Amino acid sequence: MRLVVVGNGMAGSRLVAEVRERDPDVRITVFGAEACAPYNRVLLSNVLAGTSRPEQVRLLDPSWYRAHRVEAVLGSPVVSIDRDAGHVVTGDGRREPYDVLVLATGSEPVVPPVPGVERAIPFRTLDDCERILRAAEGARRAVVVGGGLLGVEAARGLAGRGLPVTLLHLAGHLMERQLDVEAGLVLGETLAGLGVEIRTGVSAEAVLEDGVRLTGGEPAEADLVVLACGVRPLTGLAAEAGLEVRRGVVVDDELRTDDPSIFAIGECAEHDGTVYGLVAPAWEQAAVAADVITGGKALYRGSRLVTRLKARSVELAAMGETQLTEEDAEVVRFSHRARGTYRKLVIRDGRLVGAILLGESDAVGTLTQLFDRGGPVPGDRAGLLFPGLSAAPVAGSPVLMPDAATVCRCNDVTKGQIRACWEAGARDVAGVAAATRATTGCGTCRDAVEGIVGWLCEQEGITV
The missing domain is CATH 1.10.10.1100 (BFD-like [2Fe-2S]-binding domain)
Structure with missing residues (x-):
């Protein structure tokens, strides 16, 4: 069997490793648009902060491909799929036949259509990270546009290098998809104490040589502007090949597209109406697809999302339905803003359906297990938020x-x-x-x- 994988990022490289673990004889060719070996994109914020070197976030060493008889074609993006002939075509004209094709094309950064945006640097790839670090060496002040998870990590990383940072965010509080209003405020105050100026409810109108002009004309001065405005799935290749595409490439429970010989996994895939942007679902999908491709039986039923942020002096875990109020569920919360601590449980029908833990906490392990398994929540709610106060065993x-x-x-x-x-x-x-x-x-x-x-x-x- 000839297996071709398009995309050698966190999903594609994991799929290749999972298939090779299951079957030593499948002929595998993987194409990567980036010229470097696959790396852990999640840990790029550590590279930005200086706590990790680029080589420390590598996922597979180039020697791994040789040892496992995998042909890795790096720096060679696939530009089209010929489904009738059963092959893919690269930008330099190579035509590679396949029996099974896996699309793991990932996402691309959202770049706002504002004047001067080419002066800014997106924060998405290792090359982007290295460009930001070079620019930061001579910078006096930085602006990060976007206060989601990636923007918060970028701002904290640059501030950790001693660079004053302004974090701009369109919504009223940071990480509004994962956090409620109070948690967003506590996170903002924590970052402010670490040298990050937070400005919410604002949008960039233009990127200038000396910073960003906000809507209404107000300036945000900087000589380094970083974009963290979100990502969108890369679906053009699939769409041009005639595969079903909505937000992502539509797949079933076996991760197959509407062409049974083509699979899609990771950030480019849409399963049951959901596109996942975190690493755990991508790796779960890779394992299921590898099982199916090598003749096993497996189904992907979706993933329960836990967002983790662990930068220096900032610890956060958010899971499930964090936005529900007392009208919809039982809500247990504790807030100590002066200490940067916020904890919230969302319980419905006796089960944990959401939680936020901001600040150092020994409750993360226990709550994550409760959320993952959907088991009944113990009656001692305070003991869940503060395990040290409870006589019950602490799973951590x-x-x-x-x-x-x-x-x-x-x-x-x-x-x-x-x-x-x-x-x-x-x-x-x-x-x-x-x-x-x-x-x-x-x-x-x-x-x-x-x-x-x-x-x-x-x-x-x-x-x-």
């Missing part, structure tokens, strides 16, 4: 955490799997990551993995 403790508890959501790795690979000889986080992929997604589980590994070593009297 390595000692009390059950082996079935999910530690790494991006890769669906449980405590039991970490224990098993530790017993097989993995004595540090790097060894666990190599065996299970834990910590290689958004990275927010690293502390938990370190805690489990440290606890296991302590039990056996092993010094690492």
Whole structure:
């Protein structure tokens, strides 16, 4: 079987690895528009902040492709699909036949159509990140346009380098898709304390040499302007090939398009009316598609979304239906704005359907498990928000955490799997990551993995 994968980002590279794990004989060719090896886009904010180097966010080393007999054609975008002939065509004229084709084309940044926008730098790719870092070296002040997750990460990263930053956002509060009004305000106040000026309810009218002109003429001075205005699925290739496209490339529960020999996964795919923009759903889809492609039986039923932000001095987890009010559900909340702390539970029919945790919290693990599993919520609501006040076992403790508890959501790795690979000889986080992929997604589980590994070593009297 000849498998061709279009897109070598987080979804495409995972699909290739998953297929090769299942079948050593499939002939695999993957095309990547970027000339570099695949990298973890989620961790680009760490590169921007200087806490990671570009080579540290790489997903697959070039030698991996050679060792696993995968042809990786990098820097060569596919420009068309000939479904009748069963091949794809690249920009330099190469025609590659396929029996099965997987589209993992991802998304592109939204660039607002305002005068001078070419002076700004989108924050999307590793090349973008490196351009921003070069520009930041000689900059006196930066403006980030867009206060969603990516914009908040970009602003925090630049501020962490000592650069004064103004964060502009059209909505009335930051990350309005994930946070309610009060959480958005608390997040804004936390960022302000870290050197980020927050301006909400504003939009950019033009990008100038000395900053941004807001609608109404008010200036926001800067010599570096970064765009984080959202993304849109890259669907042009599929649409030109005659595949069904709405917001994304429409797929069924096997991740097939309306052409049974063509699959779509990741940010370009639309399943059951939803386009997912996070890494965990993309990797879940890659696993299902790999099963189906290699002759197995698997169905994708959608993903339960947990948004995580863990920049220096900023910790946030938001999941599910965070915008519901007391009219629609039971809402339990705690706010201490002076400390940058906000916690909210949304409970309906005795089950957790949403939560926000802003500020350092040991409740994240327990609440994420409750949300994922849809199990009944314990009667002690305060104990859920503040596990230390409750006599009930805390799932976040390595000692009390059950082996079935999910530690790494991006890769669906449980405590039991970490224990098993530790017993097989993995004595540090790097060894666990190599065996299970834990910590290689958004990275927010690293502390938990370190805690489990440290606890296991302590039990056996092993010094690492």
